Amino acid sequence: MSAQTVALFRGLARADTVPFANRGLQYGDGVFETMRVHCGEVPLWPRHVARLREGAARLGIAMPEPAFVEARIAELMAGVEAGVLKLLLTRGDGGRGYAPPADAMPVWMLARHPLPQPQAALRLHVCQMRLAIQPALAGIKHCNRLEQVLARAEAERAGCDEGLVRDADGAPVCATSANVLVRRDGRWWTPPVARCGVAGVLRGWLLDAGLVAEAALSMEDVLSAEGLALCNAVRGILPVISLGARSWAVPAALADLQARLAMAYPMFTSSGTIP
């Protein structure tokens, strides 16, 4: 999806370009959020900004004033019925090699994208690319995403919609751009993301709402599940109909989960299989 509108800022001032010295460009030294826009607003904003703040704190990146960011988002989203908003926050420019400058002024960007094409049900590839175990970077949505880029390329080569990615020990963690929900024993489960993977905003809502619980799962647990789904903050909850050679019918329990999400966030009403 190509960006329709981009706004670039250095701290609280508008900027024109991203310089070569930007540390996001040099080292992936930043964090980002990809958010669904509904009727000019970002309904999941409090969760997105909480994760952004956690990521910035973990990396020692200064946060631009949230009220200022919110005002710029409101401007950019005014009148937008449905869309996607990306916020990218980099540490800023320069510094001596890897050492972050003590007084770096963050450079950040907003971009508006159209809503992606709806997808009904997903075919998943079992990625060979593994996620390295790195607790210092796990959970946050930082800009070091080569593992996801390579895993997604693999899923595309396999002709699949997404890829299930395992950690270095072989445990399933997530998809390349979504968290995974696994139906077992009449409940929904999702793997922990304390060692690798991203703590998805919608995953967080589902956990807090008590609709999904966290559990370490093996590949065997996933393959013998009653059903699978993916969730993310742009597409909501989508059923998985195959993983490699294994296929599933959409579990009846999924419609209930989707309905509960749609009650809390009406923007997700038309996602997935709900009529």
Next chain:
Amino acid sequence: MSAQTVALFRGLARADTVPFANRGLQYGDGVFETMRVHCGEVPLWPRHVARLREGAARLGIAMPEPAFVEARIAELMAGVEAGVLKLLLTRGDGGRGYAPPADAMPVWMLARHPLPQPQAALRLHVCQMRLAIQPALAGIKHCNRLEQVLARAEAERAGCDEGLVRDADGAPVCATSANVLVRRDGRWWTPPVARCGVAGVLRGWLLDAGLVAEAALSMEDVLSAEGLALCNAVRGILPVISLGARSWAVPAALADLQARLAMAYPMFTSSGTIP
């Protein structure tokens, strides 16, 4: 060090700015080389371009025509007595999320920096930040460098010149921007970089010249060594005089190693402790 001159290209055409959609900026989806310039040339260029090509192939990034790159480097370096050249190669712009566009036109940059201040002997911090084990990305100089950014920040906070970084299993691997040379049993050793770390260009030359050998080392092996040094393609070989609480005299064997390097590459004559 701030860039003096920057040249930006989209494939073989000159470009003006790095767009928001650049995948280097979005995901660290690129590779880079940092090279020492001597009398208008880059003496270690064949080794740098070999690693760049290896990294681009591993990530599936198209390489711009090497002859064209070399011509642009020659222009930018003409008349430069001594300096540093950085080449950053990104996959290019856009694509649907993490999926790399099949026909992405690489966007790449050259930047000229002044030579850094000479350093005589280095004090090293033992970093708490570990390197995740990721064979798919090990060895190459990709742009996912948050581990190095955080490790280097830690070394700076400790008031040290550099940091020794260990892998997730606790084995010493490298410094944040240099490889480590360990003197034991009358020989120089350097840890493997097949699971994490960067295969330094100068490390490669030292191995090929038979002056250093590869060996897995424990933290105890390093602390009980006869001496330590760091090497990289900008600074050459520099002695380490302390690692945390442990300190060393500069081993006599280091001057010999530095002299052999200076014979092959005279640009390194004044680095380190050689008079």
